[in-house]
Structures are given as C-alpha cells and as structure tokens.
Amino acid sequence: MPKLFIQTLGCAMNSRDSEHMIAQLKEKEGYSTTEDFREADLILINTCSVRERPVHKLFSELGGFNKHKKPSAKIGVCGCTASHLGEEIIKRAPYVNFVLGARNVSRITEVLHKDKAVEVDINYDESEFAFDDFRTSTVKAFINISIGCDKSCTFCIVPKTRGEEISIPADLIVGEARKVVATGAKEIFLLGQNVNNYGRRFSGDVEKINFTGLLRQLSEIGDLERIRFTSPHPFHMDDEFIEEFARNPKICKSMHMPLQSGSTKVLKDMKRGYTKEWFINRVEKLRKEAPDVSISTDIIVAFPGESDEDFAETIDVMKKVKFDQIFSFKYSPRPHTEAEHFTNEVDGEVASDRLAYLQTLNNEIIDALKLPLIGNIYRVYFEELIRDNYVSGRSDNNHVVKVKGSEELLGEFREVKITATGRTILTGEIVA
Numbered sequence: 519m520p521k522l523f524i525q526t527l528g529c530a531m532n533s534r535d536s537e538h539m540i541a542q543l544k545e546k547e548g549y550s551t552t553e554d555f556r557e558a559d560l561i562l563i564n565t566c567s568v569r570e571r572p573v574h575k576l577f578s579e580l581g582g583f584n585k586h587k588k589p590s591a592k593i594g595v596c597g598c599t600a601s602h603l604g605e606e607i608i609k610r611a612p613y614v615n616f617v618l619g620a621r622n623v624s625r626i627t628e629v630l631h632k633d634k635a636v637e638v639d640i641n642y643d644e645s646e647f648a649f650d651d652f653r654t655s656t657v658k659a660f661i662n663i664s665i666g667c668d669k670s671c672t673f674c675i676v677p678k679t680r681g682e683e684i685s686i687p688a689d690l691i692v693g694e695a696r697k698v699v700a701t702g703a704k705e706i707f708l709l710g711q712n713v714n715n716y717g718r719r720f721s722g723d724v725e726k727i728n729f730t731g732l733l734r735q736l737s738e739i740g741d742l743e744r745i746r747f748t749s750p751h752p753f754h755m756d757d758e759f760i761e762e763f764a765r766n767p768k769i770c771k772s773m774h775m776p777l778q779s780g781s782t783k784v785l786k787d788m789k790r791g792y793t794k795e796w797f798i799n800r801v802e803k804l805r806k807e808a809p810d811v812s813i814s815t816d817i818i819v820a821f822p823g824e825s826d827e828d829f830a831e832t833i834d835v836m837k838k839v840k841f842d843q844i845f846s847f848k849y850s851p852r853p854h855t856e857a858e859h860f861t862n863e864v865d866g867e868v869a870s871d872r873l874a875y876l877q878t879l880n881n882e883i884i885d886a887l888k889l890p891l892i893g894n895i896y897r898v899y900f901e902e903l904i905r906d907n908y909v910s911g912r913s914d915n916n917h918v919v920k921v922k923g924s925e926e927l928l929g930e931f932r933e934v935k936i937t938a939t940g941r942t943i944l945t946g947e948i949v950a
C-alpha cells in the first residue's frame with residue numbers, strides 16, 4: 519500500500535479539500551495516510567496564500583521534505599499558493615512533481631501520473647463533483663456549499679486563487695448531510711467564502727434557493743442536531759437571515775462576522791460594501807433576536823491609508839461589540855490584488871504597535887467576558903480527546919469546554935457545569 523503524507527495549512531476549506539484528496543487517493547490509488555513524511559511515497563502540501571509569511575516558508579519547507587524523503591517519493595504542491603504561483607513553483611523547486619490549484623483538487627489522481635503537471639485553472643467547475651468519503655472526524659463533518667468568491671475585497675487574493683463563486687446544488691449538500699448523519703455525525707459545519715451569498719449562481723439548471731432556504735432544508739434532517747457555518751459576510755446579513763438564525767433551534771448560536779476595519783473610509787477602500795453603522799446595526803439586531811449568540815471576527819490593522827483616527831474607529835467597534843473571539847492580522851500586501859498597488863502604506867512599526875494594542879485590549883475584553891461564566895451549565899457536544907485524559911467539545915454558542923473523560927464521550931452531548939475559565943478553553947464537570 520503506498521503511503522501519503524499530507525500537510526494542511528490555512529482555512530477550514532483547505533482541511534476539507536485535503537479530505538477530498540485523501541478520499542480520491544485511497545479510493546482510486548490505494549493510498550493509506552502516514553504522519554511521517556520520511557516513509558511516505560507521496561508528500562502533499564495544501565497551502566494558504568492569504569498572507570505572505572506562509573508563502574515565504576513554503577520553499578524552505580519543500581527543501582526540507584526533498585532532503586529527507588524516500589528517494590522515490592513524489593512531492594505535490596496544492597491549494598491557494600499553487601493557484602497563484604503555478605509553474606513558478608517548479609522553476610524554483612525543480613524536484614516538485616506537480617502543482618494543483620485550490621479549484622482543481624478533484625484532479626489529484628490525474629496529476630499524480632503526469633510529471634511536472636500544473637493544473638491551476640480557476641474556471642474549472644467542481645461544484646457538482648460528487649466526492650468520495652473521507653473524514654478526519656466521525657462526530658462532525660465539514661460540508662462545502664460553494665466554491666470560489668465573487669467579492670473583490672481589495673486586500674484579498676482568494677478570488678484569484680479559488681475563482682468565481684458557484685453554489686453547490688442543494689440536493690447534493692442535503693444528500694451529503696444525510697450521509698454523514700447516518701454514519702454518526704450529529705453536527706455539520708457548512709463551508710464557503712461567503713456562505714450567506716449562497717444561491718447567487720449555480721452552474722447547472724437546478725433548484726434555486728438562498729442560504730436561509732438551505733438552512734431550513736438541512737434542519738429537517740431528523741438525527742442532525744447542530745448546524746454551524748463559516749463565513750457569512752456582514753453585507754449579506756439581512757433580517758430574514760438573522761431571524762432564521764435566531765429562530766431555528768438546530769443552528770448553533772455562534773456567528774463569525776468578519777469586520778476587517780471599524781472605519782467606514784477604510785471599509786470603502788477595502789471594497790467591503792458596508793459601513794461601521796451597518797455592522798453595528800447588524801450586531802444589535804443579532805443580539806436582540808438571539809441574546810446568547812457569541813460573535814467572532816477578523817480584523818486587519820494597518821491597511822494602506824489607515825490613520826490613527828481610522829484605527830480608533832476599529833477600537834470603538836471592539837469596545838461596543840465585545841467580540842467573543844478576534845482573529846487579528848497585520849495587513850500583508852498580496853499579488854493580484856488592488857491594494858497591492860496602493861502607495862499609502864502604514865509604517866511597519868506603527869502597524870506592529872496597533873496590532874499589539876488591539877490584542878491587549880482584546881485579552882482584557884475576553885477575560886471580562888469569561889470570568890462570569892463560572893457556574894453556568896452548557897450542553898456540550900464532545901469532539902476530541904486532548905492531553906491529560908481530557909475530552910473537549912463545544913457549547914451551542916461555541917465555548918470550547920474540557921472535562922475529564924475518555925473516548926466514550928466522543929459524539930455525545932452532556933450538561934457541563936463550568937468550574938474554571940481561560941481565554942481559549944473553559945474547564946467543567948459533567949452534571950447530567
């Protein structure tokens with residue numbers, strides 16, 4: 519049996535793409551997976567190109583793999599960096615056997631047998647591709663609902679690496695959900711760059727429904743208990759969507775709302791399509807309809823032209839909203855984006871100071887939010903074994919909770935009373 523080593527970087531969509539490639543390689547080529555690249559016959563790196571640093575690291579990592587791999591082992595570079603660098607990867611690292619873009623993962627078994635193949639066509643349509651099964655978790659399942667992204671945020675490379683947005687037909691998504699529920703998953707996690715823009719474009723002549731309609735269809739699946747999704751776009755958060763989110767008991771009360779900036783001027787330069795006021799208005803509506811909701815976000819600091827006043831607007835939104843979790847990044851210029859050509863860069867030191875300030879404030883906010891949770895009882899769905907005989911899972915509103923226990927808890931719901939808090943994980947004991 520040939521062995522596959524796969525390294526996955528970046529977002530949840532990449533994790534699912536890796537699962538798809540593993541499925542194809544198992545099914546059609548008889549591969550099994552290994553954690554040790556030295557014994558692998560095929561080494562795949564599924565890359566991310568959203569920021570510059572991981573792209574820089576790619577070539578040194580490839581060098582390391584090449585030096586210590588089995589002499590006969592092949593190396594393939596997949597994902598978003600493959601999409602935007604294409605042939606250049608083989609020019610810079612001639613021992614790489616093939617390059618497979620983020621929109622072409624279904625072609626993995628094709629490129630495997632063509633030395634120096636470069637498949638990075640962003641017009642390739644994988645939206646109706648019926649993938650075989652391979653899932654790293656049996657208790658919760660990632661399900662893609664769309665491919666690509668139709669927005670043109672000026673900082674973002676994703677539309678150039680994943681191509682234009684096409685929704686996957688609802689019957690395929692519902693079929694996939696039924697299948698994973700039948701094999702024991704009680705939670706599904708819907709994935710797309712822009713989930714609440716679902717239904718804007720299908721490639722075939724299929725039933726046209728929007729995201730709210732899709733959520734309603736999925737929640738009719740009997741044994742399915744929880745639905746999560748990422749990421750919705752603040753621009754598309756209309757009342758219908760928020761009301762369905764709040765009303766539907768199967769939809770977990772956790773919303774990722776990527777703010778990016780609190781300054782309406784910067785948001786305009788980013789081409790995000792909403793203002794500071796719209797964002798706050800949507801948070802207020804959400805909290806009114808679903809008071810327990812937890813809200814997470816992404817923030818970019820030091821986007822070109824961001825003044826002290828603009829940054830202060832971001833801080834103002836943070837203080838008003840009190841996000842439950844923030845993923846914060848320093849702006850990183852990316853090729854093939856509009857902002858790459860903006861000349862009003864923010865000084866590097868100013869950028870670092872802003873990021874540090876934001877993260878310190880965020881820690882204070884999180885500490886103040888978490889402390890009062892002691893004594894609360896949450897219904898936790900257990901997903902993972904972690905160190906020291908603990909099992910971790912999530913509450914409906916996305917608190918990560920660990921309790922002492924073992925694998926019998928995996929895939930089970932329990933009522934858990936919180937006994938200690940931390941910034942990223944709460945500790946508790948099972949009460950029922």
Ligand code: SAH
Nearest residue numbers: 568673674711749776816817847848849850
């Ligand atoms: N549509 C996706 C966004 C994918 S990129 C989503 O909503 O999740 C994930 C995050 O990376 C973005 O929300 C943004 O905050 C960050 N990001 C994207 N491009 C970036 C860049 N050029 N510099 C810094 N951060 C960036």
Ligand code: F3S
Nearest residue numbers: 667669671674676711
């Ligand atoms: Fe990127 Fe904006 Fe799409 S952040 S993935 S272009 S919604």
